[in-house]
Amino acid sequence: MEYNPLASRYDTMSYRRCGRSGLKLPMLSLGLWHNFGFVNDFMNSQSIIRTAFDCGITHFDLANNYGPPPGSAEIVFGQILKKDFVNHRDEMVISTKAGYQMWDGPYGDWGSKKYLVSSLDQSLKRMQLEYVDIFYHHRPDPETPLEETMAALDLIVKQGKALYVGISNYKPEEARKAIDILEALGTPCLIHQPKYSMFERWVENGLLDLLGKEGVGCIPFSPLAQGLLTDKYLNGIPSDSRVVTSGVFLNESHITPERVDKIKRLNQVAMDRGQKLVQMAIAWLLKDERVTSVLIGASRPAQILDALPALENILFSSIELEEIENILS
Numbered sequence: 001m002e003y004n005p006l007a008s009r010y011d012t013m014s015y016r017r018c019g020r021s022g023l024k025l026p027m028l029s030l031g032l033w034h035n036f037g038f039v040n041d042f043m044n045s046q047s048i049i050r051t052a053f054d055c056g057i058t059h060f061d062l063a064n065n066y067g068p069p070p071g072s073a074e075i076v077f078g079q080i081l082k083k084d085f086v087n088h089r090d091e092m093v094i095s096t097k098a099g100y101q102m103w104d105g106p107y108g109d110w111g112s113k114k115y116l117v118s119s120l121d122q123s124l125k126r127m128q129l130e131y132v133d134i135f136y137h138h139r140p141d142p143e144t145p146l147e148e149t150m151a152a153l154d155l156i157v158k159q160g161k162a163l164y165v166g167i168s169n170y171k172p173e174e175a176r177k178a179i180d181i182l183e184a185l186g187t188p189c190l191i192h193q194p195k196y197s198m199f200e201r202w203v204e205n206g207l208l209d210l211l212g213k214e215g216v217g218c219i220p221f222s223p224l225a226q227g228l229l230t231d232k233y234l235n236g237i238p239s240d241s242r243v244v245t246s247g248v249f250l251n252e253s254h255i256t257p258e259r260v261d262k263i264k265r266l267n268q269v270a271m272d273r274g275q276k277l278v279q280m281a282i283a284w285l286l287k288d289e290r291v292t293s294v295l296i297g298a299s300r301p302a303q304i305l306d307a308l309p310a311l312e313n314i315l316f317s318s319i320e321l322e323e324i325e326n327i328l329s
Contacts (some may be wrong), residue, residue, distance in 0.1 A: 003084040006054040013056025014311055018292045020215030021190055023133075023164065025093060025293040027286055027311055028304075029059035031221060035299045036076050037067035044300060049080050051301035053088070055308055061193075061219075061295055062127075063097035063138060064119050070102060071126055078127035092133075096123045097168060097193075099138025111141030113152040120161055135162035136193060137178075139169040146174070150181040157187045164190035166217075172206035179214050189216050191292065196220035198229060198266070198281055198328055208290050217292035220285055224296075228254065229281035234264055265327045269320060275313065282310035284324070 015024040030052045036045045049060070066073035074096065085092065098119035101109040108115060120135055135156055137149055153165040165187060167178050175192060182189045192211055196203045200222065211218050224230055233255055263277070270280035285294050298304050316324075 003050055009054050009056045016292050018191055018217035025059050026057050027293055028057055029061055029293045029295045030057050031061045031295045031297045032073045033066050033297055037072040039068055045076055046080050047301050048298050051304050059093040061095045064102045064123050065100050074123055074126035082128055094132050095134035096132050097136035097138040111137055111144040111149040113148055116152040132162050134164045134166055136166045136168045140174050146177055150178055154185040154187040166191040168193035172210050176210055191217035191219055193219050193221055195222050197223050197225045199225040212290040218290055219293045219295050221295045223285055223294045224281055230278045262327050269323055279310035283314040286314040287316055
């Protein structure tokens with residue numbers, strides 16, 4: 001069935017400027033980390049992308065190793081683009097990354113110029129694209145000079161393979177050096193993608209201040225702490241949860257009685273606000289204007305629709321914030 005995007009798709013989504021750049025991102029972006037590989041149902045993946053776009057989500061985030069297997073998320077996304085979005089590429093912000101192991105040998109990992117340039121070439125072929133809007137270095141490389149890694153990002157922009165560049169998982173001091181190098185090269189760092197949620201708050205120890213000062217956007221990933229900040233685990237561990245089906249990034253050791261108690265108390269705060277816990281967790285991140293967009297994942301279209309109401313109330317009273325801090329402390 002031919003896909004025609006909703007004409008009203010921009011009416012309900014809000015957009016924020018990314019740092020000091022001219023680029024605006026939707027306050028919710030869609031990450032294609034773990035639900036768009038060859039192991040997943042293509043029709044469901046297609047429906048998720050369609051639903052997101054119909055809701056005004058224009059930013060789609062990938063990486064070379066997303067799948068499973070690695071690379072397959074980019075291939076599936078490229079097939080969906082070709083089938084449904086040929087006439088809408090200029091309405092989309094597409095990002096990908098490189099920095100984790102992608103192929104065997106000394107040139108398929110970390111942050112050398114050889115790896116980053118080669119990886120993006122492969123990503124473009126998989127997605128059937130001429131360029132991406134944002135290309136990230138996925139993680140710092142302790143053995144490659146930062147100057148080389150940032151020079152690779154600069155080269156990629158000057159080659160026309162990416163419009164903007166960013167960094168991910170960089171701690172404050174590493175990020176400061178990377179931002180300074182890119183600025184000197186004439187290719188400013190657009191955005192930083194850190195892990196950030198109510199249960200993962202390291203970015204508050206200097207990184208957010210740095211990004212705000214330098215005019216660099218921030219797009220947190222894992223805002224729901226792998227699903228902990230939802231109502232999924234309020235009454236035990238469901239049989240279809242990530243804990244049971246995967247157990248790699250979230251396992252039973254994370255579902256402690258103390259953690260469940262915090263989730264239940266946070267859920268009550270959300271209910272008092274007229275929100276679901278998933279919505280409050282997203283709103284809590286967006287309350288800070290230094291956060292450009294929040295990167296959500298989805299295994300089915302309904303999860304996107306469930307997250308959207310978060311944008312209807314991103315304001316917190318001082319009493320609510322104090323209550324949340326007391327729960328998290």
